[in-house]
Amino acid sequence: MSPVSKKPSAKKTPAPSAAAPQKAMVMAAGLGLRMRPLTLERPKPLIPVMGKPMLDHALDRLEEAGVTAAVVNSHYKGGMIAAHLAERTAPAIALSPEDTLLETGGGVKKALPLLGGDPVYVVNADILWLDGPSPALGRLARHWDPEAMDALLLLMATTKAVGYEGRGDYHMDPLGKLTRRGEMEIAPFVYAGVQIVKPGLFAEDTPDGAFSTNRIWDRAQEAGRLYGLAHDGLWFHIGTPDALAETEELLSMSDVSVVTT
Template sequence: MKAPEKAMVMAAGLGLRMRPLTLERPKPLIPVIGKPMLDHALDRLEEAGVQTAVVNAHYKGEMIADHLKARTRPAIALSPEDTLLETGGGVKKALPLLGSSPIYVVNADILWLNGPSPTLARLARHWDPEAMDALLLLMATTKSVGYEGRGDYHMDPVGRLVRRGEMEIAPFVFAGVQIVKPELFAQNTPDGAFSTNLIWDRAQEAGRLYGLAHDGLWFHIGTPAALQESEDLLSMSDVSVVTT
């Protein structure tokens, strides 16, 4: 399977939990170890050979647009949102820019370090379009930095996923990175805002939702406290690991 050459970077959120840091700038432009979170994601996509990254923007979107003007690799296509469309609606709006082949979708509020091999390439090696509609990168909840939830998914030995029940605790959290078929966002989906959970639940019901456990470090940077914790941990080691 050829690795995806296009990607969607989700950067349109309001960043309410990150206040007061997001009062002056959008959350994707908050730096971690001297580099905006958005650039960490785009650097990973460049490393993986992605040719075009579609970036959606809403809150302080003009700042994101200005920040990306000098970026040449990957090529940037902006998908501005006048109203928030959530994760699923954001991808659906950007479909004319994304094409029909499988794409990476990456959240702009996470940071990951590669394990023994580059994470996006590893995800692409596991992608099987004959069996899968979506392949989610997962992180063990016990090894996650900045995450305090109950987890998202259970995973069987071959990688098929089942969402946790309402009162359950699941061993894996969605790590904000996936490969997915873009046409799923156009098939009987609402106009306007909707969550990617709709796509995943349909794929799960069809037995076509799979996961891959991340084998490196992963940071969920959702609050100022999580940002501080992440930077403290990263500063304890060679900062160069962020770019390897």
């Protein structure tokens, strides 16, 4: 693991561009089974990393990016998530509780009346990223081209993804177009849990119940409209207690702060 760079001097977050999404969805409905025993008493999104719940890390980044409204879905111990968010005002929170798990695609589809029709950020609540030279959400917004893209995924180099042990997800050509890896292949990039996507795609020829966002991405790939952007900072997948411990150890060894005071 390469050393973590020191925290730069404080700087103002640039105002979002006109094309930057103003709404977002945070995916927080998982059961967190691999995170046991930590999830026996609380839902996974409320597990703290460096003193702050993972859900708040995601929402704080969205607020910094100029997002004014965020939808948060929930299922397991959803009442705790609702109580935690009750006093949050920025971004404005709308809850999308799920009586039964709808997976990633079904969760977004259920929330469509709250999301509207314009492109949105969708962020997983079990990841943590540190920005590179410029904020990752702003970089996504600047690269987003609705005329050419249906979805733009933030990607992390598979070999540098902390807490991730899979084979990767995608190959990316020089123009940013994505191709899913073959069954026995190893791909250079893993989906980093952050994307800009057109929400209307989740209503087009999709089941009414549970389904994966992979259905949306595969369709976009077939149409030549699935793109990616490589993350230029650090990225952590916090899926197990060991991954949480590794993340906090790496962060505590550096001068980088991920806690907003």
